[in-house]
Amino acid sequence: xxxxxTNNYFFKIxxxxxxxxxxxxxxxxxxxxxxxxxxxxxxxxxxxxxxxTLKDLKKFDYLLVFIAGLLNDIVVSLPLxxxxxxxxxxxxxxxxxxxxxxxxxxxxxxxxxxxVISLINSINYSILSLxxxxxxxxxxxxxxxxxxFVFYIIFVxxxxxxxxxxxx
Amino acid sequence: MATSRDDFIIAxxxxxxxxxxxxxxxxxSLLLVSISIIILSNLNFKVIKYLKxxxxxxxxxxxxxxxxxxxxxxxxxxxxxxxxxxYNDYKKNRKELEQFKSNYxxxxxxxxxxxxxxxxxxxFVSSSNKILAKIIVDHKSPYLKSIIINKGSKDNIxxxxxxxxxxxxxxxxxxxxxKTSRVLLLSDLNSNVPVTIAPQNIQAIITGTGKNDGKxxxxxxxxxxxxxxxxxxxxxxxxxxxxxxxxxxxxxxxKDEPIRNMxxxxxxxxxxxxxxxxxxxxxxxxxxxxxxxxxxxTIDSKLKILEDExxxxxxxxxxxxxxxxxxxxxxxxLNTQISNLKDQVFLQKExxxxxxxxxxxxxxxxxxxxxxxxxxxxxxxxxxxxxDTLEYRECVLNKGIID
Numbered sequence: 001x002x003x004x005x006t007n008n009y010f011f012k013i014x015x016x017x018x019x020x021x022x023x024x025x026x027x028x029x030x031x032x033x034x035x036x037x038x039x040x041x042x043x044x045x046x047x048x049x050x051x052x053t054l055k056d057l058k059k060f061d062y063l064l065v066f067i068a069g070l071l072n073d074i075v076v077s078l079p080l081x082x083x084x085x086x087x088x089x090x091x092x093x094x095x096x097x098x099x100x101x102x103x104x105x106x107x108x109x110x111x112x113x114x115x116v117i118s119l120i121n122s123i124n125y126s127i128l129s130l131x132x133x134x135x136x137x138x139x140x141x142x143x144x145x146x147x148x149f150v151f152y153i154i155f156v157x158x159x160x161x162x163x164x165x166x167x168x
Numbered sequence: 169m170a171t172s173r174d175d176f177i178i179a180x181x182x183x184x185x186x187x188x189x190x191x192x193x194x195x196x197s198l199l200l201v202s203i204s205i206i207i208l209s210n211l212n213f214k215v216i217k218y219l220k221x222x223x224x225x226x227x228x229x230x231x232x233x234x235x236x237x238x239x240x241x242x243x244x245x246x247x248x249x250x251x252x253x254x255y256n257d258y259k260k261n262r263k264e265l266e267q268f269k270s271n272y273x274x275x276x277x278x279x280x281x282x283x284x285x286x287x288x289x290x291x292f293v294s295s296s297n298k299i300l301a302k303i304i305v306d307h308k309s310p311y312l313k314s315i316i317i318n319k320g321s322k323d324n325i326x327x328x329x330x331x332x333x334x335x336x337x338x339x340x341x342x343x344x345x346x347k348t349s350r351v352l353l354l355s356d357l358n359s360n361v362p363v364t365i366a367p368q369n370i371q372a373i374i375t376g377t378g379k380n381d382g383k384x385x386x387x388x389x390x391x392x393x394x395x396x397x398x399x400x401x402x403x404x405x406x407x408x409x410x411x412x413x414x415x416x417x418x419x420x421x422x423k424d425e426p427i428r429n430m431x432x433x434x435x436x437x438x439x440x441x442x443x444x445x446x447x448x449x450x451x452x453x454x455x456x457x458x459x460x461x462x463x464x465x466t467i468d469s470k471l472k473i474l475e476d477e478x479x480x481x482x483x484x485x486x487x488x489x490x491x492x493x494x495x496x497x498x499x500x501x502l503n504t505q506i507s508n509l510k511d512q513v514f515l516q517k518e519x520x521x522x523x524x525x526x527x528x529x530x531x532x533x534x535x536x537x538x539x540x541x542x543x544x545x546x547x548x549x550x551x552x553x554x555x556d557t558l559e560y561r562e563c564v565l566n567k568g569i570i571d
Contacts, residue, residue, distance in 0.1 A: 088198050091195055127206070
């Protein structure tokens, strides 16, 4: 890490890695859908945004999160602003959770994440079906929420290594 | 209790309004912006519409570039999968090919017949042109089954343009940008296609399931007992969104399930699409053609005069040619007649010659009777000649006088 820090250019890229990853994931929609596993899908941007806004990473600008949401809407053809709203709601939830938490715990974060993504997916489903007349399958949302919840713990362990590297 | 509520309010206020050192905007302001964007996009607000069109072009291209590594991994995965089933596929394909070959000829004839009949029914002549389009983004999320192709309004793509994989229908264009378009696949939940189930000609509507197959959403009448696995589904053209007679898939029946849950197996595998065909259709109504004719009346009359002139010249030429032909024929006839006459003359000449010869012979024979004894060589007449010699003949003709 010292080698990276001595090279200013690489350190900048490293510090912006989460936001770069966010943009890549919204543009690429990385969700392993092509494996054709029945109902399988997960929302990687949710995990990424939840973790880094909870950890209050300085480079994780809300404006960039908002823009990433707009890009995601275009890629998956959702009404413009829908994903931005979802992402910002995660940011608000994490900000609130950070304010009320005195002793942070991984398990608490994990279950709070489940609550937040369930709430956001419900809002998403309601807006799309009520205001935009989208025909959606609720089972997909539930499975997506479940897998996002399961994958959270795996990705968090990787993100923690990243944060450790950044702080060192 | 009051303290707890105060803490909650403080935490909420802090979450919404407090900006940390590097955050340029508060969450509340961004939240309000996104909500207003959603409302305005729902109301088809112009600014949002243009913002979306502007972003579309950039985002689709960027998404294509970003997806390259994943696409590479995906393609490798499928290639490995294909290799593992290569031989079995080859055998199956060979069998199918034989079958298709036998059906090909009759299909061609039917296609021509169909074309003629459609032109008669629709009262317009349609000319279609399929253009090849590359899929640049194919993120088929569980919520939306769509693809982005690299052809847009620049290439005459319009909303509703039918998209094909080979000759199979796979979807229609729902969003057009300058150089890109979004295609809603038949497997999407929001896709509804009026179809005909052959061979019974049952009218139905199929919809996507959000997976890789479709299902029958509506069927006219109760025909569940008539349907089997052999039924094929093609577009009926009802509503005018999709062209009629395009093959879509096969029916997958399950006797335990009600008719509404019958699934449709699409001929095309939507997860394996790389290139597709977009059909550009140009229609010309007969009425429109007539209108165009009246508008260009002057030019037409001039053209008509010129055409008449050409026709007259052509007619004259034709007459000359005919005359030439008849003259040639006459000459040939005359030549034949001449040659016949020549032959006749020759024969007559021969006859005359023969007659002349006979007359001389007759004269010789007559004289021979009278003077033959004078010319014949005998014991008493040693100065005579032997019979049948030339000297004897001359002697007879000289009336027995020997030179």
